[in-house]
Amino acid sequence: MELIEDPKIFRPLVEEAIKIYGFAPEHNVDWWFFNVEQNERPVFVSWPDPPSPNGYGRASGTGLMTQRAENVWYTFSEPLCPDELSGQKVVEFATHVLKNFPEIEEVVIEVLSKTRDDILRLLPNNLLAEDIYYQPVWPIMNMEKFDPLLSGSHFKGIRNAKSKFFREHKLEIVDAHIVEKKKLYQAIDNWAKHRKAPDDPLATVYHNLVAHEFKGCDTARVLMVDEEPVGLNAGWRIVNSNRFYHSVGIHNYSITELGFILYLENLEWIKNAGYKIADMGGSEVGDSLFFKDRFLPESHYTTDMFSIVRR
Numbered sequence: 001m002e003l004i005e006d007p008k009i010f011r012p013l014v015e016e017a018i019k020i021y022g023f024a025p026e027h028n029v030d031w032w033f034f035n036v037e038q039n040e041r042p043v044f045v046s047w048p049d050p051p052s053p054n055g056y057g058r059a060s061g062t063g064l065m066t067q068r069a070e071n072v073w074y075t076f077s078e079p080l081c082p083d084e085l086s087g088q089k090v091v092e093f094a095t096h097v098l099k100n101f102p103e104i105e106e107v108v109i110e111v112l113s114k115t116r117d118d119i120l121r122l123l124p125n126n127l128l129a130e131d132i133y134y135q136p137v138w139p140i141m142n143m144e145k146f147d148p149l150l151s152g153s154h155f156k157g158i159r160n161a162k163s164k165f166f167r168e169h170k171l172e173i174v175d176a177h178i179v180e181k182k183k184l185y186q187a188i189d190n191w192a193k194h195r196k197a198p199d200d201p202l203a204t205v206y207h208n209l210v211a212h213e214f215k216g217c218d219t220a221r222v223l224m225v226d227e228e229p230v231g232l233n234a235g236w237r238i239v240n241s242n243r244f245y246h247s248v249g250i251h252n253y254s255i256t257e258l259g260f261i262l263y264l265e266n267l268e269w270i271k272n273a274g275y276k277i278a279d280m281g282g283s284e285v286g287d288s289l290f291f292k293d294r295f296l297p298e299s300h301y302t303t304d305m306f307s308i309v310r311r
Contacts, residue, residue, distance in 0.1 A: 001096055002046045007033075010044035017063045017080035022239035024112075025138075025279045026077040030216025031247065032065045034208035035076065037201065040067040045093050047081075064093055073097050074108045078115060086111065087118025094308040095124060106307040110134070116304045126311055134305035136282030137289050139297035143271045143278055146295075148264075158260050158294065165257040169225050173265060176220035176232060177213060183229045184210045184222070190252035206248060209234070221269065223251070223262060230254055233266040237275070244275040259291065267295065 004010040014029045026032070036042050045064040062081035067074040079089040094107040109119070113135075120129055150159050165171075176184070185207060192203035214220040214234060223231035231251035238245050246266055251258045270278045282303060283289040 001092060002048070004044045004046055005041065007042065010042075010046070013046055013061065014044055014063060014065065014080070017061065018239055021062060021080040021082065023083075023241065024078045025238055025245035025247070025281070027080065027239055028216050028236060029065075030212070032076050034205050034212070034216075036067050037069075037204065040069045040074070042066070043068050043073075045089075047089070047092075062089065064089055066093070071103060071105045072108055073101075073104050073106075075110065078111055086115045087122055090115070090119050091122045091124075094127065098127060098308070098310050106309045108305065108307050110303055110305040113302045113304050116306070119308075123308070128309050128311050130307045130309060132304045132306045134284070135302050136284055137300050137302050138282045139280045139289070139292045140299045140301070141267065141270075141278040141280060141295065142298040143267075143275050145298065146267055146271055148268050148271065150264075154296065158264075161257040161260045162264065165255065165261050169255065170227075171261065172224040172227075174222050174224055176210075176222045176234065179222045179224075179229050181210055184232065187229055187232065187252045188250060190254075191250040194253040206232075206250065209248065217247070219269065219273075220248075221265070223258075223265060225255065225258070228254075231258060231262040231265075233262060233269070235266075238279065241277075242275060243277040243279055244270045244273070245279045246270070246281050249281070263291075263295065 004013070011029060018027050018029065033042060043066045045066055047062045062079065062085070064079045065076040067076060075090065075093070079086045081089050090109060090111065094109070097104050097107055109116075111119070123129055150162075188203050188206045188210070209217070216236060217234045218236040220232070220234040222229045223233070225231075232248055233246070234248035235244055235246045237243070249262055249266055251262045267278070280292055280297065283292060
């Protein structure tokens, strides 16, 4: 195992590992960078593994994207490796860190629930996996079944909200790259201010995304309502799949029906782009998940955030 801190060295290794092993929505090197906070630095954990079992016929090391702070070390998304090795890689990393870096008090993990099960099974006796303290639920939309007309009694309320919105407002969808950054920052800040959850860290991620011209995104679109930028939809194709990740969907809460319009615009764009499946992003059980479930996702999955510490 090698801990690589120089982005110029590790970026091509991460990109290669993502190309071979990537499958998760956040297997995106730019998105990882945008999530690194001011008191953190990105570190790529690399294993010089033997040739890939997927038949690539060449050595292709597996890895793990991480973020190191002063006393805490975070993992980012799933390990980049064959699925059956994910739990093992996390355990190897956490064991190494907590043995060799006494200043690190905990390793914070967020992985699929099934990966956590493997971690618990493989964790050595001198380490402890603490209880889950954050468990977002990720709705999955089947875009082949999604009806943009919102037919049926279930969608009556959303249809009424849509009709009211278009009676009272003019909507234009524009490429986010042509909108003044200052106005996008303002829309992000207004979104964070009106959120019930403490989303300031996520607002910083979105600021980074705007500052770096939406690097890593396949699409970034701004909703201009009455000639003002009030919402942003962005995302990318999940690697090695025909699935789309709806990574950014925010609005400034200036209009009651704006959340419905933003979400519908995104679903319609994803369907028209030819994607069969859309991952709509993780939400805690509550208002946000209730809102997403109004659009009848086909299924859900969960990820678990927890800490590994010394006993």
